[in-house]
Amino acid sequence: MNIPRSIYLDNAATTPTDPRVVEAMLPFFGEIYGNSHSAHSIGQRAEHAIEDARERIAKILACSPGEVVFTSGGSESDNLAVRGAAWWAREHGGRTHLVTSPVEHSAVIRTVGQLADLMAFEQTIVPVDAEGMIDVEVFADSLSESTALASIMYANNEVGSVQPIPQLAEQSHERGALFHTDAVQAAGQLTLDVQTLGVDMMSISAHKFYGPKGVGALYVRNGIQLVPSQSGGSHEEGRRAGTLNTPGIVGMALALELAYQEHDARATHYRQMRDGLIDGILATTSGAMLTGHRTQRLPAHASFVFDGVDANMLLLHLDLKGIAASSASACKTGNPEPSGVLLAMGFDRKLASSSLRLSVGVHTTADDVEYAVRVISECVEKVRKFSHRG
Numbered sequence: 432m433n434i435p436r437s438i439y440l441d442n443a444a445t446t447p448t449d450p451r452v453v454e455a456m457l458p459f460f461g462e463i464y465g466n467s468h469s470a471h472s473i474g475q476r477a478e479h480a481i482e483d484a485r486e487r488i489a490k491i492l493a494c495s496p497g498e499v500v501f502t503s504g505g506s507e508s509d510n511l512a513v514r515g516a517a518w519w520a521r522e523h524g525g526r527t528h529l530v531t532s533p534v535e536h537s538a539v540i541r542t543v544g545q546l547a548d549l550m551a552f553e554q555t556i557v558p559v560d561a562e563g564m565i566d567v568e569v570f571a572d573s574l575s576e577s578t579a580l581a582s583i584m585y586a587n588n589e590v591g592s593v594q595p596i597p598q599l600a601e602q603s604h605e606r607g608a609l610f611h612t613d614a615v616q617a618a619g620q621l622t623l624d625v626q627t628l629g630v631d632m633m634s635i636s637a638h639k640f641y642g643p644k645g646v647g648a649l650y651v652r653n654g655i656q657l658v659p660s661q662s663g664g665s666h667e668e669g670r671r672a673g674t675l676n677t678p679g680i681v682g683m684a685l686a687l688e689l690a691y692q693e694h695d696a697r698a699t700h701y702r703q704m705r706d707g708l709i710d711g712i713l714a715t716t717s718g719a720m721l722t723g724h725r726t727q728r729l730p731a732h733a734s735f736v737f738d739g740v741d742a743n744m745l746l747l748h749l750d751l752k753g754i755a756a757s758s759a760s761a762c763k764t765g766n767p768e769p770s771g772v773l774l775a776m777g778f779d780r781k782l783a784s785s786s787l788r789l790s791v792g793v794h795t796t797a798d799d800v801e802y803a804v805r806v807i808s809e810c811v812e813k814v815r816k817f818s819h820r821g
Contacts, residue, residue, distance in 0.1 A: 435753030438799045440708075442731060443588055443616060443790035444757055449641040449689060452682045456643065459678035467675050468666065477677045484684035491687055492633070492650055493624040500649045500667045501680055505615035507661075508634035508649035509538035511671060512611040513582055515657030516632065517546055520579030520609070523656070528553045530573050530581040530603075533775035534563055534589070536613050539582050553577070561777050562724040563592035571602040578608040585617040585633075589759045589772045589788060590723030591732030593621065600629035609655065615639055615647075619690035620698065620730050625650055635687075637679065641793070642686030646679030697793060701730035704791040704800050708733040711804030716811050722773060722786065733789045736778065739815045740785045748810040754803055759786045 439447075459480065465473035467481050482496070489496040502508045513529070520526040531543050533556050546552040555573045559565055565583060574581065581603045586593045596612055603610040611632040614623060619640030625633060632655065636647040651657065651670070663672025690697070712719050718738030737745070742758035749756055759770030769783035789803070 436802060437753045438803055439755045440789040441755045441757050442792035445638045446641045446792060448643050449686055452642055452686045455685045456678040456682040459681055467677060481675055481677055481680050484680045487684045488648060488687055491623055491691055493626045494650055498650055498653055500651055500670050501675055502647045502649055502671055503645055504647040505634050505636035506538040508647050509613055510542050511649055511660055512632040513539055513542045514660045516580045516609050517552060518658035519656045526577050526579035528575055528577040528579060530555045530578055532557050532559055532565055532583055534559050534587050534772045535584050536588060539613055559775055563587055563590045563776050564724060565594055567595060567598045570599055574606040574608060578606055580609045580611060582611040585612045585614040586729050588616045589770060590734045591728035592723040593727045597629045616729060631655055637683035637686055640686050640690045643679045643682040646676050646683050698730045701791055704795045705731060705733050707800040708789050712807055715804060715808040731791045735787045736782045736785045737811050740811055742785050744814045745810055748814060752806045754806060757788045
């Protein structure tokens with residue numbers, strides 16, 4: 432039996448935990464197992480590890496340690512930022528307007544939608560262009576004196592486009608509104624310097640940059656008040672209840688440090704692999720179209736649509752050939768919906784149902800790219816013929 436090659440091109444979904452990170456985490460599962468809120472010495476050892484990790488993360492974010500709030504991941508960070516800031520602004524200033532875009536992660540756009548549907552907030556969804564980009568002037572026009580918060584993703588998870596975050600944040604501040612960015616996809620690839628970005632809040636998640644799953648962080652600028660969306664103990668200065676994940680936090684700090692210590696080499700490698708995929712697929716696969724901005728995109732991200740191709744069927748064929756990839760329109764229930772991001776970018780429903788996302792990583796090789804380009808071209812033609820026959 433021929434066992435196909437195994438090529439992982441879904442690093443935007445999750446990355447393997449770096450062995451150096453795993454090693455750093457191990458003592459905190461058994462040797463240093465205390466609850467960081469306990470007063471005894473065993474708990475204090477855990478607290479010391481957490482506060483050390485907080486300082487190391489703050490250094491990369493160019494903020495103070497007290498501005499780093501630990502969470503269970505990107506979704507919780509997004510929820511805390513959006514809901515917590517919205518509730519506080521309504522109760523302490525009467526601002527009830529929220530601004531976001533149609534290409535946000537569901538953790539943002541569904542939270543904004545829930546606030547509008549159930550809690551009488553107003554929402555404005557700022558449109559994007561054909562490359563998934565937000566026009567700064569259009570964004571500025573969407574803001575008003577009643578705007579509490581604008582939340583715009585740093586880099587899109589489906590098409591990789593990178594937004595002009597400093598300019599958007601500046602426009603929000605001119606209207607007296609807070610600005611939050613979901614930087615989950617950007618972390619490890621783009622700068623997280625919050626002074627340069629000008630953001631008030633920023634979400635990250637460790638498993639996107641070779642850290643463990645189930646842990647993330649939210650940067651909250653000093654002076655910003657949030658109503659906690661999770662009730663319980665007084666953890667994280669009362670902003671987020673729940674016993675802290677000591678091993679995960681330690682792992683996240685090291686993974687983030689490694690990502691930026693090795694940033695130049697990683698980014699160069701990502702771009703070479705990404706461009707090899709983009710150039711190769713566009714040259715060899717008929718009916719292929721790149722989605723997202725060609726240059727203002729994540730170094731590790733390539734995304735396409737293919738005329739006359741069903742994404743679910745394509746992913747199945749690629750998996751049989753040993754290639755792990757993803758699609759915004761893929762659905763395990765057998766009833767896939769077109770990508771809402773691609774619909775917002777102006778693609779019709781048929782093309783929006785043919786999306787393919789390829790995200791390279793530190794382990795991707797030139798041979799992997801060459802194989803993937805060839806196999807994707809073959810599989811696209813096979814799926815297209817099958818669809819036409821049907």
